[in-house]
Amino acid sequence: METAIPKQYTRGQLIFQYGDKADRFFVILNGWAKLYRDMSDGHQVVLHTFTAGESFAEAAILGQETFPASAEAVEDSTLLVFSGAKFKEKLMGNAQLSMQMLASMSAHMRHLVNQMEQLNGRPTAQRLASFLVGLCANINDNANDNANDNHPINIYLPYDKTLVAARLGMQPETLSRAFGKLKKLGVKSKGSGVMINSPLELAKFCEEIE
Amino acid sequence: METAIPKQYTRGQLIFQYGDKADRFFVILNGWAKLYRDMSDGHQVVLHTFTAGESFAEAAILGQETFPASAEAVEDSTLLVFSGAKFKEKLMGNAQLSMQMLASMSAHMRHLVNQMEQLNGRPTAQRLASFLVGLCANINDNANDNANDNHPINIYLPYDKTLVAARLGMQPETLSRAFGKLKKLGVKSKGSGVMINSPLELAKFCEEIE
């Protein structure tokens, strides 16, 4: 939309904070951002991580007056900032757009539901495996790759392991050990690079019952 | 809306199942329903519980073609069943309605986010306390009560403790023990009745660190 303005954020910079007036929303041009919530005990729950092409906080400008979570850039990033008021106007005049918006929110909710499933009792190694498989899928999508192939693949963690751990609802130490457990499944982790021998086998492992 | 038809469900009856074609949604006239998801390991995650006046599965009829979760009546209940197609038509012709719908979904998402926060690491006693405080709040709302007062209060669990446990992401045994821990905070549980001496103190406990 023509009214948006691009804005630069540096690593660690706050984009908005829980409770702020929700009068804008965002699309990521490049970089990564996290949506999170600080809990009373000092911990942080990472609700979602976003990257280039994805939008977030669209939901907040409707209904609520304030953001229900905080957001922060986890890398140097460029975001498009949209005015909520102007967007609302457009929505009122365009039923088609409203429907698309509803569909996108519905997808977002499905995502949240999936996330809830993950955070629950499932063992840490499996949670990590799911996460890695997700990253593989992204890469394959981008490369327009055949969905059926099963090359060894090299992926890079989009942000440091502390954040990966938070995203998966575990401690950094536990993440380390989860990587350890995945070694026997052909997952090698070196720095921010992860080498996966058989994405398919890993995907199978995610579904395993104990 | 005039096109809806009321339908009777008995306790334990399936309303719809994960993967079913999402061509309708529901409003509860009376009784209780739960929205849940069966996980690969046989456990069940309860995403939400609904009662009279609340609607659910509205999100599903947009975007996705199938329900992302299952629903079941937890008491004998009467639901209004709406046709998704007809509702979509109405939406297209009515921007106002679309906005309301967006707002309601946005609220629902906020709820899910809160739920995620709860399911996480927080100790079981605190999760239960939050739940009870929520029930108190409902009652006070209905009674148009002063928000600041702090009477001892008697509440009734809306469904059996097995389901409460599931709703809170814990085992029935653990729920019992959680109730035990809350005794020293003036919470007495007898059957489906719960007597809370000081809702305020209980609310404070929810936020406590450790």
Place this chain on the structure above:
DNA sequence: AGCTTGCTTTGACTAAGATCAATAATATAT
């Protein structure tokens, strides 16, 4: 009443992950 059935509570035990503490590796700065 006495019996059955299903929910709830209690107890003993186990296991997964958190925490604490120390070391190693990486990145940043001087």
Place this chain on the structure above:
DNA sequence: ATATATTATTGATCTTAGTCAAAGCAAGCT
């Protein structure tokens, strides 16, 4: 290049909630 800070790994221990098993209660039934 060396020093310093940050992040990652490893080990030992502890806590919490899950599991298994048994007993206590309550409601409904014959």
